[in-house]
Amino acid sequence: MNVQTFSALAEPHRLAIVELLLDEPLPVGEIAEKLNLNQPQASKHLRILNEAGLVEVHPLANRRIYKLRPEPLQEMDMWLDSYRRMWEMRMDRLEDYLNDLQKKN
């Protein structure tokens, strides 16, 4: 699993940007406006998200539309696979426990 993805999402404004872009691609100006950021701050955060591969840019007239890229999140999803097994095992044990309870009563 790539640490850069976590690092990019570890900043509240950047996480907010990603969640915002889930709805639809947006130009810098609107992102800044919706999140109450100054435009330079928005650009800087988008740069980092871009370097982490979490977004991609599509120029449109004199604006730049930023759009979510699924790959890093898919990687996260795959990474979580191993951990899902862990907590499902715990769930199984809980089921066993509840079954035992039922048998005893």
Next chain:
Amino acid sequence: MNVQTFSALAEPHRLAIVELLLDEPLPVGEIAEKLNLNQPQASKHLRILNEAGLVEVHPLANRRIYKLRPEPLQEMDMWLDSYRRMWEMRMDRLEDYLNDLQKKN
């Protein structure tokens, strides 16, 4: 989604600790040894993982066994749900595209 989880996992050593603890709970000393960390560094990282809820401690004799907690990762899993929809939609479109190709030939 809680930024603290990402923040905790954004440090390579801490990510390594989490991945190490997936196999089995371990005392500080062994964690430090397996990851080539000084003991104080290991303790400091474990403190942060603990504050983020990613691990829990169980004292055993004069050692402290650190163990993975699934909750934050489950939260991540739930958070990813929204994004899964996104990339599955893209996959669907890919399927449509491939179907079209087949019909044409």
Next chain:
DNA sequence: GCAAAATATTCCTTGACTGGAATATTCCTA
């Protein structure tokens, strides 16, 4: 209670990150 093992904390220094302000760049349109 004391020594030793295991772990936690503190202090210090250094490097990285963030926001603000100013400025530069890019690209469209008239």
Next chain:
DNA sequence: TAGGAATATTCCAGTCAAGGAATATTTTGC
């Protein structure tokens, strides 16, 4: 081609995080 809108970059100051070294704390067993 000049002006203006949209965006990117730079510079600066303040803050925060990480590692190293030293030290403190806790717990056990004798």
